[in-house]
Amino acid sequence: MRENPVIAVDAMGGDFGPSVVVPGAIEASRQHGLHILLVGDTPKVECELEKLNLDNAHYEIVHAADVVHMNEKPSDILRRKKNASIQVACRLVRESAADGVVSAGHSGATVACGMFIMGRLPGVERPALSALLPTEKNPVVVLDAGANVDCRPYHLFQFGLMGDAFARDLLGYSSPRVSLLSIGEEEGKGNSQVKEAYELLKMAQNLNFVGNAEGRDIFGGEVDVVICDGFVGNVVVKMSEGLASSLMRMLKRIFTSGLLPAMGAMLAKNAFKKFAKTIDYAEYGGAPLLGLKGLAIVCHGRSNALAMTNAIRMSGAFVRKDTNARLAETILANEELTRFSRSV
Amino acid sequence: MRENPVIAVDAMGGDFGPSVVVPGAIEASRQHGLHILLVGDTPKVECELEKLNLDNAHYEIVHAADVVHMNEKPSDILRRKKNASIQVACRLVRESAADGVVSAGHSGATVACGMFIMGRLPGVERPALSALLPTEKNPVVVLDAGANVDCRPYHLFQFGLMGDAFARDLLGYSSPRVSLLSIGEEEGKGNSQVKEAYELLKMAQNLNFVGNAEGRDIFGGEVDVVICDGFVGNVVVKMSEGLASSLMRMLKRIFTSGLLPAMGAMLAKNAFKKFAKTIDYAEYGGAPLLGLKGLAIVCHGRSNALAMTNAIRMSGAFVRKDTNARLAETILANEELTRFSRSV
Numbered sequence: 103m104r105e106n107p108v109i110a111v112d113a114m115g116g117d118f119g120p121s122v123v124v125p126g127a128i129e130a131s132r133q134h135g136l137h138i139l140l141v142g143d144t145p146k147v148e149c150e151l152e153k154l155n156l157d158n159a160h161y162e163i164v165h166a167a168d169v170v171h172m173n174e175k176p177s178d179i180l181r182r183k184k185n186a187s188i189q190v191a192c193r194l195v196r197e198s199a200a201d202g203v204v205s206a207g208h209s210g211a212t213v214a215c216g217m218f219i220m221g222r223l224p225g226v227e228r229p230a231l232s233a234l235l236p237t238e239k240n241p242v243v244v245l246d247a248g249a250n251v252d253c254r255p256y257h258l259f260q261f262g263l264m265g266d267a268f269a270r271d272l273l274g275y276s277s278p279r280v281s282l283l284s285i286g287e288e289e290g291k292g293n294s295q296v297k298e299a300y301e302l303l304k305m306a307q308n309l310n311f312v313g314n315a316e317g318r319d320i321f322g323g324e325v326d327v328v329i330c331d332g333f334v335g336n337v338v339v340k341m342s343e344g345l346a347s348s349l350m351r352m353l354k355r356i357f358t359s360g361l362l363p364a365m366g367a368m369l370a371k372n373a374f375k376k377f378a379k380t381i382d383y384a385e386y387g388g389a390p391l392l393g394l395k396g397l398a399i400v401c402h403g404r405s406n407a408l409a410m411t412n413a414i415r416m417s418g419a420f421v422r423k424d425t426n427a428r429l430a431e432t433i434l435a436n437e438e439l440t441r442f443s444r445s446v
Numbered sequence: 447m448r449e450n451p452v453i454a455v456d457a458m459g460g461d462f463g464p465s466v467v468v469p470g471a472i473e474a475s476r477q478h479g480l481h482i483l484l485v486g487d488t489p490k491v492e493c494e495l496e497k498l499n500l501d502n503a504h505y506e507i508v509h510a511a512d513v514v515h516m517n518e519k520p521s522d523i524l525r526r527k528k529n530a531s532i533q534v535a536c537r538l539v540r541e542s543a544a545d546g547v548v549s550a551g552h553s554g555a556t557v558a559c560g561m562f563i564m565g566r567l568p569g570v571e572r573p574a575l576s577a578l579l580p581t582e583k584n585p586v587v588v589l590d591a592g593a594n595v596d597c598r599p600y601h602l603f604q605f606g607l608m609g610d611a612f613a614r615d616l617l618g619y620s621s622p623r624v625s626l627l628s629i630g631e632e633e634g635k636g637n638s639q640v641k642e643a644y645e646l647l648k649m650a651q652n653l654n655f656v657g658n659a660e661g662r663d664i665f666g667g668e669v670d671v672v673i674c675d676g677f678v679g680n681v682v683v684k685m686s687e688g689l690a691s692s693l694m695r696m697l698k699r700i701f702t703s704g705l706l707p708a709m710g711a712m713l714a715k716n717a718f719k720k721f722a723k724t725i726d727y728a729e730y731g732g733a734p735l736l737g738l739k740g741l742a743i744v745c746h747g748r749s750n751a752l753a754m755t756n757a758i759r760m761s762g763a764f765v766r767k768d769t770n771a772r773l774a775e776t777i778l779a780n781e782e783l784t785r786f787s788r789s790v
């Protein structure tokens with residue numbers, strides 16, 4: 103835990119690279135008192151820095167020469183691209199030169215480098231990607247959002263514990279309602295993986311487990327944490343993004359299809375903007391990979407500067423609140439249950 | 447195949463029972479030349495019939511005395527409620543007194559009675575519930591939408607074959623783009639179940655397999671059939687329903703939050719209605735359980751009369767086009783591949 107967290111930012115990541123990441127990171131430093139390590143190609147990073155107001159910004163450049171392509175396999179990047187910005191950034195955390203990493207680059211590579219370079223917290227079986235989704239009320243945490251497919255029931259169990267710690271510390275929910283994504287509300291509904299995880303979650307220490315949630319419950323805001331296998335979670339997150347964009351496009355088409363609707367849309371312009379802001383992923387920053395010795399936050403490839411600033415701010419809060427200590431505690435308190443389940 | 451299909455309608459099913467099902471069924475008969483067997487409690491059905499215009503309607507009442515409760519297990523209903531309307535309806539198909547069944551009742555019971563009373567078409571491993579979802583372009587078929595959890599790869603393979611036959615015959619797509627729901631577009635992305643199913647689908651006879659689709663692709667309208675495990679499919683279908691309703695409620699709240707937005711909403715009232723109609727499940731009727739000797743269509747519990755009419759119309763088209771013959775053909779043409787995969 104540090105008063106002034108040091109965040110290593112993958113300056114080369116994302117669809118727009120340094121042109122978006124560097125201003126987002128500098129803004130996070132200025133607004134939130136964070137020390138930023140800009141990891142990437144020095145000349146390119148410098149070129150972006152020249153355009154910015156750097157008053158009150160604390161930063162250094164850490165050079166990283168290798169370039170990662172989006173179609174490369176995470177395992178290949180891990181093995182062959184020792185000087186890729188994401189690898190260099192994760193090593194800074196391992197060597198205690200930084201507290202966390204934020205990247206909008208290749209998400210598979212960020213997950214792999216986080217897991218294998220930083221390593222897992224003691225007792226954590228599988229780190230989990232934790233996505234924040236907007237709902238009618240407060241944001242909901244969905245985990246795992248894609249780091250682990252083919253999960254065992256005790257993995258889902260630990261996702262619940264980690265999601266709880268995250269929702270308490272970072273979202274300020276006092277007793278997060280933790281739910282298990284299934285295909286019916288009643289106990290006993292679901293596939294074999296979910297049914298076994300249900301049994302474990304019921305017995306968990308210090309967890310407000312509220313039972314199964316169905317797909318239709320996610321966006322009503324009646325639960326705070328939704329646990330699922332990484333395959334299902336990735337489908338859920340991508341689908342919610344896709345459906346929201348599709349609905350917005352359909353609405354737009356209808357509102358531009360005639361004079362009256364067009365006038366209506368003009369009058370309601372600000373209301374529309376407010377709505378778009380509510381469902382904008384940029385407001386939420388990124389998805390933390392929970393369970394690491396340190397922290398890695400995976401941002402959307404399309405992230406704009408605001409999304410980067412928000413993700414870096416979140417990583418700062420994570421360090422200041424020492425969320426990893428809370429996470430390790432709850433994992434430890436439930437260690438026997440995990441071990442028992444793993445052995446059967 | 448009959449010119450005038452006979453459809454057994456579960457008159458007692460759904461949140462509103464005969465008051466909605468009977469008028470929906472009579473309308474389907476009048477508009478689409480179908481012969482309807484109204485299966486349920488005779489006095490209750492008669493009471494609803496008295497309120498209706500029955501010109502050109504062809505129907506009979508088939509009495510069924512048992513009442514099914516929503517919290518009963520499908521297996522218990524199958525074993526103990528021999529005179530439940532859904533059981534009686536499925537027996538009518540088995541005895542060739544009807545061609546198909548439509549029910550808005552207990553969906554688990556409909557699936558169980560369909561599978562065990564009607565039985566499967568030769569070669570079909572698992573019948574699949576096939577939901578139609580609205581997209582920006584044409585509706586997409588998602589299957590399995592919840593009849594089978596814990597699927598094997600060759601189950602997914604057969605879902606693709608059945609979805610293709612359905613999309614050709616019932617939706618009129620000439621060469622349906624069949625996709626496999628996964629967490630990345632490239633081959634090799636997904637869990638082990640999906641990766642193995644991919645291999646089979648690539649080798650399928652007479653199938654336009656276009657590879658993986660991600661959650662975000664479903665609603666853009668770029669694919670026509672989406673294959674997934676019943677657990678995932680059920681989450682997808684319920685989530686799309688929940689998210690669409692949540693977004694509509696959020697929009698409504700924003701549009702009633704001030705004078706200008708409210709005036710805008712008034713001007714755009716018809717546009718809104720058109721939008722709501724586009725995403726209204728009632729326009730799509732119900733989800734057929736494909737792969738049976740006969741047909742069972744599962745309707746939403748909240749179905750209104752229009753949804754019932756549409757579902758019954760769909761079952762009529764299914765019979766008239768003899769979709770089961772097409773389905774049996776494609777299953778047979780791919781039998782060796784299925785058998786090979788099952789044996790490994």
